[in-house]
Amino acid sequence: MSLNQEVELLKNIPLFSRIATSRLKLLAFTSERLDWDASQTLFRQGDDGDAAYIIMEGSAAVLIETDAGEVEVARLRRGDVVGEIAILCDVPRTATVRATEALTTLRVTKETFFRLVTEFPEVAIEIMRELAARLERTNAQLREALGTGGG
Amino acid sequence: MERTLFGFIWRYSKRDQVLLLVMTGLSFPFLYVSLELPKTIINEAIGGENLPGDLFGIPVDQIQYLFVLSGLFLALVCVNGAFKYVINVFRGQLGERMLRRLRYLLYGRVLRFPLGRFRRTSQGEIIQMITAEVEPLGGFVGDSIALPAFQGGTLLTILIFMFVQDWMLGLAAISLYPIQAYMIPKLQRRVNELGKERVRTVRQLSERIGESISGIEEIHANDGARWALANVAERLGVIFGIRYEIYRRKFFIKFLNNFIAQLTPFLFYAIGGWLVIRGDLTFGALVAVLAAYKDLSAPWKELLGYYQRLADARIKYDQVVEQFDPAGTMPAELQFAEPPDDVSLVGPLVGSNVTLLDEDGEAEVESLTLTIEPGTKVALVGPGGGGRDSATMLLARLLFPDRGGLSIAGASLAELPESVTGRRIGYVGPAPHLFNASLRANILLGAMHRPVGPAHDHDTPAGQRRRAAAAASGNSTDETTADWVDMAAVGVGSDDELEARLAQLLGRVDLGEDVYGFGLRSVIDPDEWPGLADRVVGARRRLRERLREEGVAELVEAFDETAYNTNASVAENLLFGTPVGPAFALDHIAQHPHVRHVLDKTGLVDDFARIGRDVAVTMVELFADLPPDHEYFTQYSFISAEDLPIYQVLLGRAERLGLDGLDAEDRDRLVSLPFKLIPARHRLGMITPEIQDRILQARRVFTEDLPDGLRGAVAFFSSDRYNAAATLQDNILFGKVIHGRADAQAEVGRLLAEVIDGERLRDAVLGIGLGFEAGIAGARLTAAQRQKTALARALLRRPDILILNQATAALDPASQARVMTAVFAEVRHRTVVWSLHRSGLAPMFGRILVFSGNRVVEDGEYEQLMARGGVFASLIEEEKAGG
Known part of the structure; x- marks a missing residue:
């Protein structure tokens, strides 16, 4: 996959849809493209976070370690961004991410990611929207869990 | 050291000086004859008076007589010249020898200074004194006795000759000497004072410069450059003033001398002329006297010059010696006495009422009384800066107590020579110094106390000459090329065992992985490591096999003469080798004429121009909007921020004119871009x-x-040959770890380590890593690596007592715990006294001494002290609270 193809892919991701092509090209150029085999781990819960990943192709599972073992809480597909929480909040990885099939990602370093967010408010807003949506989902799950538990 | 300059000269060079005097004395008769001869030539041979008729029975006419006498004159010129040459050479040798001796003596004294001295004397001053200030002394020493004797003798010979010709002329020649003899010293005295002043201020200047270098970070961090410059400018101004004053005064003296010297011929012409006219003096005698007078001014000038230099040298000597004779300097015997037999310091360490005073007479350590049984592990804790630090150094005999005494195994510590304390006690301080040498040399320093064998060229004439020259100057005849490592102290019998021991020590101090890394990244000369190159090539094949076996062969794209390596740059692909020297350095390869030739011949130059244009377009598109100081330029761009506008304009031209329409310079710019792709x-x-x-x-x-x-200029890749220009790691890898595969680096690194172990190369890699140069004061290593190296250095000689002064303070906590455990394992049955920077490390020790201020206030085991709830317990509390 050439840089230009990567840029085409990025354009189709809602998060980046409003960013100029040249900027996306810079993002792709300054990021490392990485291929993963199925079941290879991108990062582990509790690791220090130094980069976020944009899924370009394939899929990956988000897993949370519980006493009962790993529980899959989400499935990532093309266009999803993962790993941004650890670099935004400077906390250890909150979950483990593992490829479920052959996977291609762009690895965006902490510095590049911050630059992206500060230079493009629209990216920041998209990320806020995504994070808010996740929070809402979590709340819904919590309500459901409490509701079941209470009733 | 001798108090006065002449004391020093006489003590170390009396024989040579006497010899010089004798030679000088022998030369005078010849000088006298060479003065006398012109008169005879003019009066007899030329003037034709009293022709002898025959010489030694052989009849001669006037012409033959003239030639005989002239020939004699020529011979005398040669003899006088030869005397001068021999005397000068001898004098030069003597001077250089004495300079060598003086420098050696001074340096030797620096090594015996009490440590406190270094707090008051700056490095710059000491260096300035040993290198620059004593330099003129060497020249002077050679002249000190012989020159006044020679020039004085010459002067006297000439004067005697003049008086013999005519006493009135003689008197005329010296008539103005009394005036000079009275005035010059008067003028000189002030110059001497200024000279002293100059020495002092130059010393201060070097101190100031030395300080700026040590404090360079502070100067930058506090924008202190102008203040620093102003300070130095002030000092330079003072020095200028002094030097100018000296110059003026010296020139006035010179002027006075010249003036007086030129007055004298006036008397000759007047008096001498009158005498010749009256017939009291022959014409020949007057010519000879005038010629002699010309010769007279040279020695007289030399004598006056000598007088000035003497004054100068005295000042320098006095000032230097004064600086190198501080109170408390260790006697030489204490440093160099060899123990009569194998002294052991296994035994109790006993201190009674040990008190150490600082410069103001305040007690830094007060009445320290303790007994440490052999084999005990003792921790010293307490707030930093107090007595703990000084007490640790007292125990290591780096400081000497002002009152009370310390003894180990019954021997008084203060009286033990360094050959015992420096071999039987191991000490590591908080900021250990590494010397500008390899890691190996830095560690081996721990067991290099004296040469244990002869130098490799000990018996050759060169070796003998070298030692004789050193001995003649009173220098050490120990040779640095000899074997110095005390194998017995290390506990090994052969070089191989020593290497194994070093590897073991590296592991102990948690430095093994670092050194292993240095080794892998080293470029080695295969001739120095016989057989290694082949084994590395073997490891290269083995790694390839292992990669295949693991099914990850594609992680490394090997160098293949017939294939393009897509994970290497265009430059690397073109070169297909490692550049040796600057010619094909990958950064500038595009400019090399041979590379241009290749591009032209293959027609690639047009493609490169086109690709270069595309690269430039991409770079302009990506980076044009970024501010010029953006870090992406250095990290990612092919074109620097300064050049980007040039390329923008260039691309405009290319658009208009087409690539073929560009001039050579523009095309060159474009052609150079694809090389980094x-x-x-x-x-x-x-x-x-x-x-x-x-x-x-x-x-x-x-x-x-x-x-x-x-x-x-290039070491080509060859799959079955070692590449002497590439690192060890690149040689084993023989290819590029591919881009774009997650964990490729880690996976390849793992297999690489496995292969190195499997091929038994690990020791060799460690050995090569030990050759890593530590840099000035160990600057190429981290603080933690320096501490670890110093620990290995102290452990190497298996000391009876190990004294550690915050020796692991720079290590991270995990590494610190590992190192402490390993050190304890290493010195299992021996005494350890460890001054701790964190009290929390104390539970590992059997006994804890707690310092508060300059005294030990608590002494006991960890549990005892904690239960007591005193100073120690609160120290631990504080540390916990502070995190």
Whole structure:
């Protein structure tokens, strides 16, 4: 996959849809493209976070370690961004991410990611929207869990 | 050291000085005859008076007589010249010898200074004194006795000659000497004072410069450059004033001398002329006297010059010696006495009422009384800066107590020579110094106390000459090329065992992995490591096999003469080797004429111009909006921020004129861009398979057409040969770890380590890593690595007592715990006294001494002290609270 193809892919991701092509090209150029085999781990819960990943192709599972073992809480597909929480909040990885099939990602370093967010408010807003949506989902799950538990 | 300059000269060079005097004395008769001869030539041979008729029975006429006498004169000129030459050479040798001796003596004294001295004397001052200030002394020493004797003698000879000719002329010649003899010393005295002043201020200047260098970070961090410059400017101003004053005064003295010297001929012409006219003096005698007078001014000038230099040298000597004779200097015997037999310091360490005073007479350590049984592990804790630090250094005999005494195994510590304390006690301080040498040399320093064998050229004439020269100057005849490592102290019997021990020690101090890394990244000379190159090539094959066995062969794209390596840059692909020297350095390879030749010949130059344009377009598109100081420029851009506007304009021209319409400079700029492209990394799709094939073709042309003069400038890749220009790691890898595969680096690194272990190369890699140069004061290592190296250095000689002064303070907590455990394992049955920077480390010790201020306030085991709830317990509390 050439840089230009990567840029085409990025354009189709809602998060980046409003960013100029040249900027996306810079993002792709300054990021490392990485291929993963199925079941290879991108990062582990509790690791220090130094980069976020944009899924370009394939899929990956988000897993949370519980006493009962790993529980899959989400499935990532093309266009999803993962790993941004650890670099935004400077906390250890909150979950483990593992490829479920052959996977291609762009690895965006902490510095590049911050630059992206500060230079493009629209990216920041998209990320806020995504994070808010996740929070809402979590709340819904919590309500459901409490509701079941209470009733 | 001798108090006065002449004391020093006489003590160390009396024999040579006497010899010089004798030689000088022998030369005078010849000088006298050479003065007398012109008179005889003029009066007899030329003037024709009293012709002898025959010489030694052989009849001669006037012409023959003239030639005989002239020949004699020529012979005398030669003899006088020879005397001068021999005397000067001898004098020069004597002077240089004495300079060598003086410097050696001074340096030797520096090594015996009490440590406190270094707090008051700056490094710059000491260096300035040993190197620059004593330099003129060497020249002076050679002259000190012989020169006044020689020049004085010459002067006297000439004067006697004059008086013999005519006493009135003689008197005329010296008539003005009393005036000079009265005035010059008067003028000189002030110059001497200024000279002293100058020495002092120059010393201060070097101190100031030395301080600026040590404090350079502070100067930058506090914008202190102007203040620093102003300070130095002030000092330079003072020095200028003094030097100018000296210059003026010296020149006045010179002027006075010259003036007086030129007055004297006036008397000759007047008195001498009158005498000749009256017939009381022959014409020949007057010419001879005038000639002699010309010769007279030289020695007189020399004597006056000598007088000035003498004054100068005295000042320098006094001032230097005064600085190198501080109170408390260790006697030389204490440093150099060899223990009569194998002294052991296994025994109790006993201190009674040990008190150490600081410069103001305040007690730094007060009445320290303790007994440490052999084999005990003792921790010293307490707030930093208090008595703990000084007490630790007292125990290591780096400081000497002012009152009370310390003894180990019954021997008084203060009286033990360094050959015992420096071999039986191991000490590591908080900021250990590494010397500008390899890691190995730095560690081995722990067991290099004296030469244990002769130098390799000990018995050759060169070796003997070298030692004789050193002995003649009172220097050490120990040779640095000899074997110095005390194998018995290390506990090994052979070089191989020593290497094994070093490897073991590196593991103990948690430095093994670092050194292993240094080794892998080293470029070695295969001739120095016989057999290693082949084994590395073997490891290369083995790694390839292992990669295949693990099914990850594609993680490394091997160098293949017939294939393009998409994980290497275009430059690397073209060169297909490692550059040796600057000619084909990858950054500038595009400019090299041979590379241009290759591009032209293969027609690639047009493709490169086109690809260069595409790269430039991409770079302009990506980076044009960024501010010029953006870090992306250095990290990612092919074009620097300054050059980007140039390329923008250039691209405009290319648009208008087409690539063929560009001038040579513009094309060169474009052609240079593709060299850095790595297809797999940059993913720009510009190096198409077709271009790759063409570059392969160019690779062949590059080799075939390479001029003989450039053969050595590149070490070509060859799958079955060692590449002496590449690192060990690159040699084993023989390819590029591919881009774009997650964990490729880690996976390849793991297999690489496995292969190195499997091929038994690990020791060799460690050995090579030990050759890593530590840099000035160990600057190429981290603080933690320096501490670990110093620990290894102290452990190497298996000391009876190990004294550690915050020796692991720079290590991270995990490494610190590992190192402490390993050190305890290493010195299991021996005494350890460890001054701790964190009290929390104390539970590992059997006994804890707690310092508060300058006293020990608590002493006991960890549990005891904690239960007591005193100073120690609160120290631990504080540390916990502070995190």
